[in-house]
Amino acid sequence: MRSLARAILGVGLMFGLVACTDDVGYVEVKTFPGFNLPLYLDTVKLEAPFKNGSAVVRQQIGKTKLQLEHGGQFLPLCEFEVRKNRIVTVQLRIAGFERVPRCELRK
Amino acid sequence: MRRFTSFVASALLIGICTLPAVSAENDAVTPVEEFSRQIDQLKNTFTELEKKIEDSAKTIDGMTDVEKARQEIESLRAIVGELLGPVSDNGPVAQLGAKALRHARDKLKSLEQETRFTREEQQYLVGEWRKLVEETERAASDLGMARSEFVGLLRVLQTREDFIDELMQIRRASEAVRVIRQLANDIRAASDALKNLIRAIKPPGV
Numbered sequence: 001m002r003s004l005a006r007a008i009l010g011v012g013l014m015f016g017l018v019a020c021t022d023d024v025g026y027v028e029v030k031t032f033p034g035f036n037l038p039l040y041l042d043t044v045k046l047e048a049p050f051k052n053g054s055a056v057v058r059q060q061i062g063k064t065k066l067q068l069e070h071g072g073q074f075l076p077l078c079e080f081e082v083r084k085n086r087i088v089t090v091q092l093r094i095a096g097f098e099r100v101p102r103c104e105l106r107k
Numbered sequence: 108m109r110r111f112t113s114f115v116a117s118a119l120l121i122g123i124c125t126l127p128a129v130s131a132e133n134d135a136v137t138p139v140e141e142f143s144r145q146i147d148q149l150k151n152t153f154t155e156l157e158k159k160i161e162d163s164a165k166t167i168d169g170m171t172d173v174e175k176a177r178q179e180i181e182s183l184r185a186i187v188g189e190l191l192g193p194v195s196d197n198g199p200v201a202q203l204g205a206k207a208l209r210h211a212r213d214k215l216k217s218l219e220q221e222t223r224f225t226r227e228e229q230q231y232l233v234g235e236w237r238k239l240v241e242e243t244e245r246a247a248s249d250l251g252m253a254r255s256e257f258v259g260l261l262r263v264l265q266t267r268e269d270f271i272d273e274l275m276q277i278r279r280a281s282e283a284v285r286v287i288r289q290l291a292n293d294i295r296a297a298s299d300a301l302k303n304l305i306r307a308i309k310p311p312g313v
Contacts, residue, residue: 058195
């Protein structure tokens with residue numbers, strides 16, 4: 001029983017180390033003047049200060065969705081892949097009479 | 108005993124995952140002091156990694172084996188990622204900077220309304236906290252500039268790597284080697300800019 005507990009502990013530690021370490025990439029989000037809606041990467045709010053309309057955040061690798069929140073609802077803007085030690089730039093733009101911003105991705 | 112083992116395991120995991128944040132929770136140290144200490148540590152890390160970037164540029168410059176060069180670029184991306192992590196907007200140092208700034212501004216505001224001290228004492232304290240606010244703002248802004256430099260360098264590395272990949276797909280090895288040489292120059296230029304930037308970063312209150 002004790003050896004089973006030890007094995008579980010070992011595997012747990014190993015997974016723990018993997019989970020909290022390195023597989024991250026970066027997302028740069030650029031907004032446009034006047035944009036002030038809350039943005040989310042998946043379901044995590046971007047609390048970044050958006051100095052000069054842009055923010056750079058660390059993000060776990062894999063498929064990521066940029067969403068905005070309006071009236072208590074999530075509105076997906078775009079989905080992209082975050083790769084290890086690479087940066088994806090997402091530029092938000094709004095054109096003409098559009099109500100929802102569009103994403104331009106630079107990988 | 109089993110309970111103790113699982114407690115130790117949990118404590119270890121939490122400890123490992125929250126290493127940079129632990130000291131920030133200590134009430135005895137103000138966020139400004141903690142921010143200052145973290146910047147000091149960060150400058151050392153930056154300087155060490157900066158040296159690795161320079162060495163890497165040297166290695167890349169002499170390379171004719173495209174596959175090896177690609178591996179070197181990949182490890183360089185890991186180094187730049189390591190630099191960018193703490194200063195990214197959701198990274199520990201950037202967040203601590205925002206906390207330190209909030210703390211210093213709140214402190215200044217409360218001291219300006221303070222009535223316990225003599226006028227001279229109050230003015231002295233207000234003056235000192237005003238200095239700290241300015242220095243903290245400057246340090247946060249310097250880290251912001253460092254963040255932009257690291258983002259720029261990471262972008263150069265990944266686009267050059269992608270371009271080299273494309274060239275190899277159409278069997279243009281000699282062109283790829285030329286791109287690798289050019290990249291070595293770009294890295295050196297970025298490395299010089301980083302060196303100046305890192306030297307200029309000054310922790311608040313020092």
